[in-house]
Amino acid sequence: QVQLVESGGGLAQAGGSLKLSCVVSGRIFSGNHMGWYRQAPGKQRELVARITSGGGTTYADSVKGRFTISRDNAKNTVYLQMNSLKPEDTAVYYCNWYPPIVGYWGQGTQVTVSS
Numbered sequence: 001q002v003q004l005v006e007s008g009g010g011l012a013q014a015g016g017s018l019k020l021s022c023v024v025s026g027r028i029f030s031g032n033h034m035g036w037y038r039q040a041p042g043k044q045r046e047l048v049a050r051i052t053s054g055g056g057t058t059y060a061d062s063v064k065g066r067f068t069i070s071r072d073n074a075k076n077t078v079y080l081q082m083n084s085l086k087p088e089d090t091a092v093y094y095c096n097w098y099p100p101i102v103g104y105w106g107q108g109t110q111v112t113v114s115s
Contacts, residue, residue, distance in 0.1 A: 001025075001026050002024075002025070002026035002027045002104055002105070003009075003023075003024070003025045003026055004022055004023070004024050004095050004096060004104060004105075004106040005022065005023050005025075005106055005107075006020060006021070006022045006093060006106050006107065006108055006109040007020070007021050007022075007023075007095060007109055008020040008021050008031075008109060008110070009025060009092075009093060009108075009109030009112075010108045010110075011111070011112045011113075011114065012085050012111070012112070012114070013046060013085075013111050013113070013114055014085060014086055014087055014113055014114065014115050015085065016030055016085050016112060016113070017077075017081070017082060017083045017084075017085065018082045018085065018107040019079060019080070019081050019082070020080040020082065020093055020095075020109060020111075021037070021078075021079055022034075022036070022077065022078045022079075022080075022095030022106075023075070023077050024044075024076045024077070024078070024095075025061075026038065028071040029065060029073060029076040030053065031053050032052065032053055032080045032097050033050060033051065033052045033053055033065060034051050034069075034071060034095060034097060034098055035047055035048075035049065035050040035051075035095065035096055035097065035098035035100065036048045036049045036050075036069060036072050036078070036080045036093060036094070036095050037093070037094045037095070037096060037097075037100065038091035038092065038093045038094070039091055039092050039094070039108075040088075040090060040091040041079075041091075043091075046095070047060060048063055048067065048093070048107075049059050049063065049067055049068075049069040049080060049096070050069065050098040051069045051071050051078065051098075053069065053070070053104070057069050061072045062088070063082075063089075063095055066082065066083050066084045066085075067080060067081065067082050067083070068080070068081040068083075069081075078095055080093065082111070085111075085113045086113060087113045087114065087115045088113075089111060090111060090112050090113050091110075091111060092108040092109065092110050092111075093109050093110075093111055094106060094107055094108040107111065
């Protein structure tokens with residue numbers, strides 16, 4: 001059974017940091033591109049960052065220079081280090097493959113940034 005379990009969210013003040021983790025099980029991880037996505041209230045889910053199987057990364061303009069995506073293939077885990085957080089980063093954050101596979105969305109982890 002394929003599972004993606006996100007963790008690490010919480011409440012942070014503007015300018016603060018959080019590190020999200022996503023553990024993948026039930027499917028080969030190392031050869032796949034992965035992404036972090038987020039959905040704010042009343043908005044569509046959007047891609048925040050992605051990392052290729054080889055470690056190449058791309059970011060949404062809104063988080064470039066503040067967020068860093070990384071992966072540990074030995075642990076089947078993808079991370080999102082979020083620095084200089086802003087209130088507009090408030091959302092539920094999800095991981096999935098890139099491009100995302102419908103039906104494999106996890107519960108996500110809530111990130112709330114206060115001003």
